[in-house]
Amino acid sequence: MLHERFPRVELSQWPTPIEPLDRLSAALGGPRISIKRDDFGSIAMGGNKLRKLEYLLADAQAKGCDAIVTSGALQSNHARLTAAAAAKLGLECHIVLIDEVPDRRPAYYNSANRLIDDVVGAEVHLVRREDSLAEAVTRCTEQLQGQGKSPYVIPVGGSNPIGCLGYVACAREIVEQERVLGRSFTHIFVVSGSGGTHAGLLAGLHLSKSTSELIGATISRPVEKQRPIIEALVDGVSALLGIDAAAKSAIRLDDSMYLPGYGLPNDASREAIALCARYEGILLDPVYTSKAMAVVIDDIRTGRFGPKDDLLFIHTGGAPALFAYQEMFSRTAS
Numbered sequence: 001m002l003h004e005r006f007p008r009v010e011l012s013q014w015p016t017p018i019e020p021l022d023r024l025s026a027a028l029g030g031p032r033i034s035i036k037r038d039d040f041g042s043i044a045m046g047g048n049k050l051r052k053l054e055y056l057l058a059d060a061q062a063k064g065c066d067a068i069v070t071s072g073a074l075q076s077n078h079a080r081l082t083a084a085a086a087a088k089l090g091l092e093c094h095i096v097l098i099d100e101v102p103d104r105r106p107a108y109y110n111s112a113n114r115l116i117d118d119v120v121g122a123e124v125h126l127v128r129r130e131d132s133l134a135e136a137v138t139r140c141t142e143q144l145q146g147q148g149k150s151p152y153v154i155p156v157g158g159s160n161p162i163g164c165l166g167y168v169a170c171a172r173e174i175v176e177q178e179r180v181l182g183r184s185f186t187h188i189f190v191v192s193g194s195g196g197t198h199a200g201l202l203a204g205l206h207l208s209k210s211t212s213e214l215i216g217a218t219i220s221r222p223v224e225k226q227r228p229i230i231e232a233l234v235d236g237v238s239a240l241l242g243i244d245a246a247a248k249s250a251i252r253l254d255d256s257m258y259l260p261g262y263g264l265p266n267d268a269s270r271e272a273i274a275l276c277a278r279y280e281g282i283l284l285d286p287v288y289t290s291k292a293m294a295v296v297i298d299d300i301r302t303g304r305f306g307p308k309d310d311l312l313f314i315h316t317g318g319a320p321a322l323f324a325y326q327e328m329f330s331r332t333a334s
């Protein structure tokens with residue numbers, strides 16, 4: 001068992017539910033769609049990073065570290081959840097945030113995830129677009145070491161082999177839920193960003209001998225740049241688990257919705273947000289899940305699936321970021 005082999009702290013309640021999206025399926029005239037609610041979580045509005053942080057923060061504690069350093073974009077969900085989870089465990093937390101998305105309104109800089117970072121008491125270090133995020137992380141880490149502290153550095157998105165373990169566990173959870181439901185999902189859709197979620201699921205589905213096809217929707221890069229990132233993470237997590245890395249042959253990526261680029265919604269992703277909200281009352285986020293759902297919607301409309309297909313969409317969270325993009329979704333904002 002994963003939990004016995006690797007230290008883990010519990011940050012939320014598992015399993016997350018799988019729910020039907022019947023009204024959305026009917027509106028699209030498509031096959032059955034279900035949603036796994038990994039946007040639920042006990043801490044600071046939840047999201048996929050909690051599963052990774054259960055293993056990463058346990059590793060930090062096992063190594064005797066007393067401060068956490070992580071990094072990401074200014075509206076990073078990962079930074080928000082790292083800061084909140086560190087607060088719960090009594091660890092000092094530094095988040096290094098880069099202002100990389102162009103043409104944002106004031107809410108982007110002071111609301112949503114960025115606001116929660118302050119509420120949970122993280123030390124925020126801001127980096128200008130033209131400066132190096134990696135160098136700023138090194139500077140912050142060295143400063144803490146200079147103060148006699150023992151910092152633990154978590155990479156962008158929590159995506160390293162240890163972080164991937166959270167999604168190995170999620171894959172096993174899905175397979176168990178399939179057994180209980182008496183169903184077998186033909187296709188599972190997930191966001192492929194910094195890649196730990198996608199790679200962990202691949203390794204976990206492989207371990208469980210699942211026949212589901214896992215499709216990773218990219219949100220910041222074309223397939224040829226995303227594939228080596230996922231391959232390296234599958235190699236890393238497979239080595240950690242002591243299994244072969246055959247899951248690499250199951251990497252499927254779809255980059256049809258990532259443009260105009262990271263953090264920049266498009267017409268299809270905005271429509272995905274509207275459809276999920278108005279047919280199901282479910283909030284997707286403007287950076288990640290809306291682009292993955294746009295892939296699902298487009299695949300259904302272009303007739304990719306038959307009536308017997310059974311789709312699972314993994315909701316990885318991020319809806320707090322809607323508040324940072326209010327000009328795109330509010331009927332009153334100008």
Ligand SMILES: Cc1ncc(COP(=O)(O)O)c(C=O)c1O
Pocket residue numbers: 047048076077078157159191192193194195196197198285288289316317318319
């Ligand atoms: C809401 C949300 N969904 C999906 C992802 C992508 O997960 P990963 O970075 O593991 O690819 C992220 C990453 O930040 C996220 O915040």
